[in-house]
Amino acid sequence: MQRDAQREKLFTRRALLLAGLEGSLVLVLAGRMYQLQVVESAAYRLLAKENSVSLRLLAPPRGRILDRFGAALADNRPNYRAILVAEEAGNIPATLDAFGRVIALDPAERQAVLREVRRVHRFVPVVVRSNLHWDEMARVEVAAPELPGVSIEQGLTRHYPLGQGAAHVLGYVGAVSQSEQNGDPLLELPDFKVGKSGIEKSADRQLRGTAGHKDVEVNAYGRVVRELSREAPRPGRDVVTTLDRELQDFAFRRASEEPSVATVTLDALTGEVLAFVSVPSFDPAAFSAGLTRAMWHELSTDPRNPLTDKVIAGAYPPGSTFKLTVAMAALEAGAITPQTEFTCPGFFRLGNAVFHCWRHGGHGTIALHDAIKESCDVYFYNTARKLGIERLAAMARRFGYGAKLGIDIPGERPGLIPDHAWKKAATHRPWEAGETVITGIGQGFVVVTPLQLATMVSRLITGRQVVPRLFRDDGAPPQFADLDLDPRLRAVVIDAMVAVVNEPHGTGYALRITEPGMSMGGKSGTSQVHRITEYQRAHSALTGEKVPWKDRDHALFVGFAPAEAPRYVCATVVEHGGVRGGEGAQAAGPIVRDMLIETQRRDPSRQAPAAGKVAAVAAPPPAAPGG
DSSP: OHHHHHHHHHHHHHHHHHHHHHHHHHHHHHHHHHIIIIISHHHHHHHHHHHHEEEEEEOOOOOOEEOTTSOEEEEEEEEEEEEEOHHHHSSHHHHHHHHHHHSOOOHHHHHHHHHHHHHSOTTSOEEEEOSOOHHHHHHHHHTGGGSTTEEEEEEEEEEOTTGGGGHHHHOOEEEOOGGGOOSOGGGGSTTOEEEOSHHHHHTHHHHHOBOEEEEEEEOTTSOEEEEEEEEOOBOOOOEEBSOOHHHHHHHHHHHTTSSSEEEEEEETTTTEEEEEEEESOOOHHHHHHOOOHHHHHHHHHOTTOTTSOHHHHOOBOOGGGGHHHHHHHHHHHTSOOTTOEEEESSEEEETTEEEEOSSTTOOEEEEHHHHHHHTOHHHHHHHHHHHOHHHHHHHHHHTTTTSOOOOSSSOOOOOBOOOHHHHHHHHSSOOOHHHHHHHTTTOTTOBBOHHHHHHHHHHHHHOBOOOOBSBOOOSSOOOOOBOOOOHHHHHHHHHHHHHHHHSTTOTTGGGOBOSTTOOOEEEEEEEOSSOOOHHHHHHHHHHOOOOOGGGSOEEEEEEEEOTTSOOEEEEEEEGGGTTTTOOIIIIIHHHHHHHHHHHHHTOTTSOOOOTTSOOOBOOOOOOOOOO
16 A cells, blocks of 8 residues: 555656646747747748848939930930849749740840849849840740749830930940949849940939839749839939030031041030031940940941040141141230231242142242131241240140040040150150141141130130030039130131131132121141152142042031121031042031031021021132142
C-alpha cells in the first residue's frame, strides 16, 4: 500500500510537471502570438503589404522649347513601350526568351536590357522595347501570364516639329550615361532622357521636371492588380527662346539649296538670335531614339560634317569681311582718314614678296569709301601695314573676335586673332611684316565663326558691345556697354557697306533690294582654303579644269537692314563656294539678302505683305568678283 501510494505521488508530480511544462509552452506560444498579432502587428502588416505593393516612379513630362511667339520647337508625343521590373520577373533571361517569342529581340537589344537591369535598382522598370504598334501591344497583353514582370506603359518621346531645320541650335535628348548618374532616382527611370547638346542641354535642369510615384498592388506573378495611390510628377518648365520658328524654317530651306552653309540672323538692338542654321543637319529624333550603326557611319563620314554646328564651331578665315574691322581700327588710331588714298596697280610689294589684288589690273588711286565698296586688297594691305598687328588685334577683340561670345549653348569655339605674343607662344618665331599685310584682308592666321561675324556687324551698327542670346527675357531690354567708337567714323564704314550693295561697281550691287524701306548694306568676302599659286591659277584658267570642291574658297557675306535705320543683321558662310564655287557676293550674298527681306517682313511692327515670297530685286548685272 505504501509502495502504491509512493508511485501515485510520483505519477502526480510528473503529471503536474508535464502539465506545468505544457502550460508554460502554451503561455510562451500565446505570448508570442500576442507579440506577433498585437504588439508587432503593424510591422508585419507593413511587411505583408510590401510583398504585394510595388512602388513605381513616374517620369515627368519634359518641358517644351518655344519660339518667341509661343510656337513649339520641341515638345512631347505619346510612346507605348514594354517595360520589365526585375524584382517581379524572377528569372530575367527566361522572361526575355518568352518575350522574344512574342516580339523578336535581337542579341544587341537583349544584352542592352540585361546590362540596364544590372545597373539600376531591381524595383526600377527597364524598357525592353519602345514605340510599340497596336498589334505588338496586343500580343504582349495576350501573353501576359508567360511574361512575369513585363507590362505595357505609356511614356512620352521627344518631338521636333522642324526636324532637321533646328537640330543644331535645339540639340537632342539621349539616354542617361553612367557618368551622368548622381544618385537621383529620376535618372534611373526607364527610357529617361537628358539633354545632350544645344538648348536641350543648356536648359536641361529647367526642362527636366520632378519625378512622381505610384503604389500598385501585384499578385504572386507580379501582375498589377490595382493602383493604390499616386503622386503625379511635376512637368518641366517651358523654355522660351528668341528664335522665330517660321524664319528658322525659311532659313533652313534657303540654306539647304547649297551643300554646306552656316547662317545666323540677329536683332542687333537686343542681341536676340532670330534664326540659326547649319547645313547639312541631322534628325534629332533619331538621336533620341538611338542611332543604328549605319546611320552613325553615314553622319560621321560625311565630308560636309553634318554633326558640326558651323554657326558657333565652324572656324573660317573671314576674308574681305575683315576689312570692316581693319578700317575701323585704322580710323580710330588715326592711321588713315576717310580721305586717305592709296594707288592700287593690282599688287603690293613688301621686300621680295608680292601680294596681289583680286582685280589684276588694279583699282587705280582710291579712297576708303570706294576701297570698301570695291573691296580693294591693295588699299587694305597698305592700311594694315600702317596700322600694325597690335592695334588691329585690339580692335578685332573689341568687335567680338578671338574669344567665346558666351552664347547660351555648348560647343562654341573662340576663333583666333593673332598678334606678336600669340605667334611667339605658338611657333617660337617672331611676327613678320608680311603676316600683318595678309591679316589686313582676313587671311593668314585669323579665323572667326559665323556668329562672331554677325556680332561684329551688330557692334559696328550700334556702337555697343552686343552679346548674342538665345533665351528670351520679357523684362527690360539689355543695356549693352558702349564700345567708345567715334559715331562719325562708324558712319563712314556703315555708309560704305550701303554702297557695296546699292552703288554701281559695289561687289554686292547685284543683291540690292528695291522694295521700299528694306534696302540693306553689306560686305562680301572670299577666303582661301588652300593657297593657290599663279601657275595653278593660270593652269586652271587655261584647261578649264575645276578645283575639287573641298579645295575651293569659302564664300562669306555679312549684311544689315534696313539701311536707313539698321537693326537686323545676317552673316552667312557658304563652304567652298557652294554648288557653283562662287565668291562671297555670288554664293553667300543671295542668302543674306533673302534672310533680311524675310526678317523685315516678319517684323510685327511693320505693315508688310504676307511672308513667303522673296521681294523682287533689280535685274542683276553680273556680280563684281573679288572680296
